[in-house]
Amino acid sequence: MIVCIAVVGHQNNPLYLQSFTESDDALKLHHIVHCSLDVVDERVNNPKKSAPTLSETFLGLLYPTENYKVYGYLTNTKVKFIMVTTDLDVRDADVRNFFRRFHAAYVDAVSNPFHVPGKKITSRTFAERVSTIVKSFGLNSAG
């Protein structure tokens, strides 16, 4: 199950942050997202370590914690997507597919002429679409 999803702008400014848990651990998840930004920077600025993924948008597993796995994705426009999941055996293809759909939703949201670039995404349609994608991710990996 995906517990948190975040869109972070090119100056590491949060554009969208949503957690999908019942319990009151939003702050902890936000902290995890925050920490993962350093890992993203490291991956991008030290290409030697991750030579095969040099020019890929999908950054793969950023780091595992005890209960979560954190995945990252960096678009050409320097926007980062961070995804935190509780599933410990996730297939890479599922995550890639998830990020592709998420990216498409993001592009549609920022193509809205009323959206101000660099500001938080407040579109309700985007929020609904994201939660649909998040829910279907759980189904895919379960089945």
Added chain:
Amino acid sequence: MGREVSESCLENLLIEIVSSFCTGFYVDKPELAARRIEAIGFQVGHQLSERCAIDQPRFTDHLEAIKFICKDFWSELFKKQIDNLKTNHRGTFVLQDNRFRWLAHLSVDPSLDASSSIQDPSAMAKNKAAQATGMHLYFPCGIIRGALSNLGIPCAVSADISNLPACSFLVRIKA
């Protein structure tokens, strides 16, 4: 992505934008009108590049981003690629389109020629024609600047129309 835009509609819209800004909103301030038109282009380029770059591998340097503009982005906009790309490898790029679509159907208003009463009317008319054509180029300049700045490359873009219908865009990347 399967979405299409009527070319004639877009061309008419562009002409109307330019004429309403130049003769309506900012009659005596062509540089202000130019800035406004460029800003519209900037937003278009900014949002369009987001969509076009979705399936691209990440760009590692400026040249790759410029190549993306020349090939994929230009194809998306004009169904053709940039014909010639020159660079001095120091942050200046010249993108030449031998037949720029948005200028292909442009004709010069004959009243501009008639109104000039200087000794050398042809030079004056040519100047005015160039000026009018130049106004139509702020929009594509803005598109290029918007696309590049969204890809993380702040730059200045200007256009050159010394040999129509070829058109070249000069991109200077800000250090």
